[in-house]
Amino acid sequence: MRYLRLFAVQLRASVQVTMQYRAEFLFGMLITCFYVFWNVVPMFVLWSQRSTIAGWSLEEAALVTAWFTFLRAILDGAVQPSLQAVVEHIRKGTLDFVLLKPADAQFLVSTARFEVFNFVDAAAAVALAVWALHRLHRVPSAAQIATALGLTVAASAILYALAILVISAAFYVVRLDNLIYLFNSVFDAARWPASVFRGVWRVLFTFIVPLALMTTYPALALLGRLALHTAVAALGGALAFVLVARAVWKRSIGHYRSASS
């Protein structure tokens, strides 16, 4: 309960900081719209060549892209900014001030900053999903929608856990703060349906960096093609990821030696 209140306070602070610079805020919104548009263009170009690619029609692939856009919004808007701040804290030694506060350090650093205009991406993602379902003449059942939403929560949790793991590395090798960019560029692969990938790539994207779970499974759930046990396994996997990340964070923070003293 206390943490919920803290969360609200942190979120409000971020909104106020963003709104303070009005010109930048408006420009940020414009850029976000531009990016949403640019994100779907490759899909249309590719599917203009074929009616199906790796067994996916344009509308079905649009569902995957919608989930990708949505998770990208969560990553850019909620996960990335605050974790980037952690790296800065570690380098400057100001993480001390966070550790001294009477609340869980992981919670505090994870909620330190939100980029508000990523709401635009999220809204565009929903619009894209609705468009795709409309074109497919498909009304998913309540159970299918619930599964897709559950998987979305699991996917967000995995994204967050992976980011925490990446950041934990910064406690050991400070100069590796650009690992987050590597992570970002790997995540880009999630924009395509997972069946595009073969061999080693498929194993990598299903189990190690579970991109398949994040974007392809929710789309499959809405299309009613996802087996129940796959969904359950995915949720279990997400939980495992979060627990491991928490354990690693605990260990890494023990490694932190303030840079200032």
Next chain:
Amino acid sequence: MSAARPSAARRLLRAYPTLLRIGFAEAVAYRAEFLVWMLATTMPLVMLAIMTAMAREAPVGRYDARGFVAYYLVTLIVRQMTGAWVAWEMNREIKEGTLALRLLRPIHPLASYSADALAAMPMRALIALPIAIVVLAVTASKDLTHDPVNVVIFIVSLFGAWLLNFSVSALIGTLGLYLESSLQIWEVWFGCFMLLSGYLFPLSLFPAWLEKAARALPFAYLQAFPVETLTGVRDRHHAIHGLCMQLGWAGVGWLALLFLWYRGLKRFAAYGG
């Protein structure tokens, strides 16, 4: 000895090799970070995966699966050897006021920025070279040009593409003298670059009118032109024409850069300096 002071250009020429050596030492010192930056260029490989998934069923335009392997691996090499990210550094230095330190030195700041970027090339080549060998081995040279002139043009075009990339990146960095943060402009540029340069997919997959437009813009000369020259899509005649276009755009880029730089410098008041 004559008492005349060496001209600025002579001074620059003498200092440049040293600047390069310093830059190279820096790249070696931060090799782990450097490697991560390079590994982060995964986009061509992801695109290769989806394109080969398409080409397995039937060739896409002029490309079959092996053709795509050649296209995207050469794309990766070109990107690694010609990318420029100086806009980030310039933006930070303008914001933090540390640009003032560069201005105090007797070397033109743009020269020291470019030396930093060029000095990383040997390290980049070290990574690009294995890729190049894979391309040769996998495609068995069927999908590469056989014309030695084209190979020479390809190598020159790598330098041209770097010149153009660097001028745009530095230009956007220079805009930081006029705007609060010019990095958002960089993002717009990069978005256009991805789509219109042939980085994501061969320009020939676009509708004809869009392909024509893309080929008139500078983007195509950053990726598509070098790649197509080496993969043998362009014959010698077209390659020479492309090279002229590329160097022309690079010239425009540098002129605009220098113009904005000297005008913008007058506005620079080091924050907190």
